[in-house]
Amino acid sequence: IAAAVGGALTGAYFVSRNLPTSQAARVEEKEFSLRDVESHNTMEKGIWMTYGDYVYDVTSFIEGHPGGSEKIMLAAGRDLQPFWALYAVHNSEEVREILAEYKIGKLDAASRREKSRKRALAADDPYAKDPDRSPLLSINTEKPFNAETPVALLTDHYITPNELFFVRNHLPVPTVDAESYLLEIVVPGREPLQLSLKDLKEKFTKHTVIATIQCAGNRRRQMTDVKAVKGLSWGATAISNAEWSGARLRDVLQYAGYDAQSEGDAVEHIQFEGLDKGVEGKPYGASVPLRAAADPHGE
Numbered sequence: 001i002a003a004a005v006g007g008a009l010t011g012a013y014f015v016s017r018n019l020p021t022s023q024a025a026r027v028e029e030k031e032f033s034l035r036d037v038e039s040h041n042t043m044e045k046g047i048w049m050t051y052g053d054y055v056y057d058v059t060s061f062i063e064g065h066p067g068g069s070e071k072i073m074l075a076a077g078r079d080l081q082p083f084w085a086l087y088a089v090h091n092s093e094e095v096r097e098i099l100a101e102y103k104i105g106k107l108d109a110a111s112r113r114e115k116s117r118k119r120a121l122a123a124d125d126p127y128a129k130d131p132d133r134s135p136l137l138s139i140n141t142e143k144p145f146n147a148e149t150p151v152a153l154l155t156d157h158y159i160t161p162n163e164l165f166f167v168r169n170h171l172p173v174p175t176v177d178a179e180s181y182l183l184e185i186v187v188p189g190r191e192p193l194q195l196s197l198k199d200l201k202e203k204f205t206k207h208t209v210i211a212t213i214q215c216a217g218n219r220r221r222q223m224t225d226v227k228a229v230k231g232l233s234w235g236a237t238a239i240s241n242a243e244w245s246g247a248r249l250r251d252v253l254q255y256a257g258y259d260a261q262s263e264g265d266a267v268e269h270i271q272f273e274g275l276d277k278g279v280e281g282k283p284y285g286a287s288v289p290l291r292a293a294a295d296p297h298g299e
Contacts, residue, residue, distance in 0.1 A: 032104075033111050034115070040077055049076070082135040130173045137150070148237040150237065160242060171284055190257050195252070203255065205247070209299045215239070217231045218237075220232065221234060250293060250298065271286075
């Protein structure tokens, strides 16, 4: 009784396939490529997965998976290890023994080398230092990385797990050193102010709010079915919910010397500039109306 990707360890059964020694030896000798595994991702073709250097055919287990067939199918034709890292309930000898029942061979040497190469990006790649992402995410683009939560997992948690939170990037992810990081606030007519991460944590009251954010292009794929729309082809899950904590923008602006009431209409928007920069050295930016940033009742 066990799960193959996610879910409880109860409520399902499997048929033991303990093989005779001679047959087990033949299975051990069979080799498959990553292309072979990737092509087996439907019930019609069979559901194959890899774990370590070995290949498994779990087709007969799909319907009996305790976490539901939708979730185990997320790993169809792919490597199980990252999924099991997320669903730590599988980190047991019992579950590994059950998986062994479905082993049909191992990856060939070329495929093992290919897996290693994928982990080692070229040193001159501007995206080489991007963080690792969960393989459960539905990817729109690799570079820059843009991905959304799988529909089957979106409502599993009220607070979206960090690893499943949708990702929207325009540029490589910058490397940030918490010790040397400085936030610069520029207010017209005043000297720029710099605050360290420690300053932000210690000089301002910490506020917490639960809020959902959504990419403006969410469901663009469905829009395109009606009329062509420019932009990434997002599905319905470029949306996530989180608990956010930190200093309020209004408090930081006031600390920097900006008073919305006395300044009148001199400033209309607060402009943000990120640490991520394009090849021309310009940062990615966006803005919010001052009335939203300075609202004492805002979040």
